Amino acid sequence: MGYRVAVVGATGAVGREILKTLAERQFPVDEIVALASARSAGREVSFGDKKVLKVQNLETFDFTGWDIALFSPGGAVSAKYAPKAAAAKCLVVDNTSHFRMEPGVPLVVPEVNAAALKKARKGIIANPNCSTAQMMVALKPLHDLFRIKRVVVSTYQAVSGAGKSGMDELFSQTKGSFVNDAPTVAQFTKQIAFNLIPHIDRFMEDGSTKEEWKMAVETRKILDPDIKVLATCVRVPVFIGHSEAISIECEKPVDLEKARAALRKAPGVILRDEREDGGYVTPIECVGEDDTYVSRLRIDPTVENGLAFWCVSDNLRKGAALNAVQIAESLDEQHLIGKDSPLWQPVARPEEPA
Structure with missing residues (x-):
């Protein structure tokens, strides 16, 4: 059985990637619609x-009869239209930060x-921040083994995290530098090229x-409410692909070989740690890839039970579009999509925290 699927923000970088990913992964679609603002209506x-x-x-679309909508239009737009879709019993997967907490x-x-x-009692599921998503995939197998209590992370985030305008600004400034044009700074607070x-x-x-606050609070909501996180988030002159240098402090003694084995088996992780x-x-090597790559795995000798590693992922895919489609796939596997979904049934007991 297929579903009637809406993609909101379909003309943006993430929206286009969602459409591409739905097709590539053969999500069961009977009918699909691309939605965007009035100024984009009519585009293909x-x-x-x-x-x-x-x-x-x-603005004029009726979500009645549609099964699931994948949103990536910007927080203010999601705040207005995601509840309207959910009120029409169209399940929402939202890529913006508006509903996350x-x-x-x-x-x-x-x-x-x-x-x-199964706790989506408002008909809305949130996609985490792009930098959080890849870190969670890498941390989960290590947390299961060693019980992480503290994370220190420095991110090196691609300009595509700021949308098409961010990519355009890096391209324009880079090109202009070769002909001695003064850089135009608009999307970022300072020159991003070089x-x-x-x-x-x-x-x-x-x-x-x-952004740093998001990584901390989202980690606690997704993985463990007791984990402490210190993040330093940096924008770098890379078009696509977020990188992270991560150091963790654990409750249990860290065994490097067990960590390697756990990462090799973990879904969504590829370990490449060749020490050469x-x-x-x-x-640049992760662009277009679904997995999160972990490298430079080593003991952190500065803390008790410490481990450090390097982590990269395509932020438009795992950080946004792919994760949204994987959520849709999980909803399908758990039989949570459709008018008969248990998510639409009234709950007698007090609402649980997500």
Whole structure:
């Protein structure tokens, strides 16, 4: 049996990747619609190699009778239209940050906490931040083994995390540098070409940025409420592919060979740890790949029970589109999609936290 599927924000980088991923993974689609703002209505987007969809206006669209909607239009748009879709009993998987910390909205990385989908009592499931998603895939097998109590992570995040405009700005500044054009700074706070910017999202009162705050609170919601996280998030002049240098402190003694074995078996992880020139994975090598790659695995001697490693992933796929489609696949496997889904049934007991 197939489903009626809506992709919201279909003209953006993530929306296009969602359409591509749905087709590649042969998600059971009977009918699909591409939705975006009124100014994008009438444009065409691809679904697979052969099908072209004409974009429809989200503002006038009726979600009644549609089974599932995958949203990636921006937080303010999701805040307005995701509840409307859910009210029409169209299950929502939202890529924005708007619902992530809301009670009753599961925050899901399917390799880590797919069981949380059954707690989606508002008809909305949230996709985590791109940098959080790949870290969760890598941390889960290690947490199961050694019980992580603290994470220190530095991220090196591609400009595609800021959307098409971020990619355009890096391209424009890079091209301009070869003809001595002064860089135009618009999307980022400083020049991004040939530079690093230790600032993603807005600053908070304690001096951290909201991106860093997201990684901490989302890790606790997805993996374990007792884990402490210190993140430093940096934008780098890479088009696609987030990288992370991660150090963990665990409750139990760390065994390097057991860690390697667990990572090799973990779903969504590929371990490449060859300890030689080129024996690691860089962001350019992960573009278009579904897996999260782990390299440079080693004991951290500065803390008791410490382990350090390098982790890269395609942020448009695992960080956004792929994870959303995997959530849809998990919902299908658990028979949670459709008008007869138990998610639409009233709950007599008090609502559990997601």
